[in-house]
Amino acid sequence: MAEQRSDVISWDEFFMRVAFAAKLRSKDPNTQVGACIADTDHRILSVGYNGTPHAITDEAFPWGDSDDPLNDKHSYVIHAEANAILNFRGSLKDMQGATVYVTLFPCHECAKLLVQAGVGEVVYLDDKYAGTMDNLISKRTLDSCGVTYRKVQMPHGLS
Ligand SMILES: Nc1ccn([C@H]2C[C@H](O)[C@@H](COP(=O)(O)O)O2)c(=O)n1
Numbered sequence: 429m430a431e432q433r434s435d436v437i438s439w440d441e442f443f444m445r446v447a448f449a450a451k452l453r454s455k456d457p458n459t460q461v462g463a464c465i466a467d468t469d470h471r472i473l474s475v476g477y478n479g480t481p482h483a484i485t486d487e488a489f490p491w492g493d494s495d496d497p498l499n500d501k502h503s504y505v506i507h508a509e510a511n512a513i514l515n516f517r518g519s520l521k522d523m524q525g526a527t528v529y530v531t532l533f534p535c536h537e538c539a540k541l542l543v544q545a546g547v548g549e550v551v552y553l554d555d556k557y558a559g560t561m562d563n564l565i566s567k568r569t570l571d572s573c574g575v576t577y578r579k580v581q582m583p584h585g586l587s
Pocket residue numbers: 456458459460461477478479502505506507508509532533534535538
């Protein structure tokens with residue numbers, strides 16, 4: 429009888445790999461973010477990455493930081509989590525209690541969107557802005573709304 433495989437990746441690893449693949453599509457030169465939303469039956473509902481609204485071409489886009497909001501990328505970029513929610517083609521009731529896998533901890537604006545979309549859990553890879561005001565607001569929002577969050581374990585790595 430064939431031996432059973434012992435190195436099958438977990439659902440957490442699988443969905444985080446999907447989120448990681450999505451972030452490879454991002455044109456942001458500084459921070460690429462991917463998100464994958466999976467339902468309680470381990471089905472992928474949607475995927476997204478940080479990018480521009482569709483009519484803005486990469487060439488015309490100011491991909492830098494600037495004190496001038498007109499020339500600051502943050503004024504224009506749609507975050508990975510927001511794109512994942514927007515890309516979802518099903519009924520929002522199917523997203524109730526879903527898990528979002530994100531390569532970077534959600535900002536406070538995305539935290540609000542995820543709560544309203546019905547997401548019940550956030551699993552993140554990196555939290556490089558931990559301790560910033562934005563990050564504290566995000567965590568307070570998630571805590572207040574009963575959305576749990578945890579850092580993913582990737583025993584097989586990402587390659
Ligand atoms: N959870 C997040 C946080 C940030 N983003 C996007 C927004 C920008 O494109 C980039 C952050 O750039 P930085 O300020 O680090 O130069 O990441 C996101 O999609 N989701």
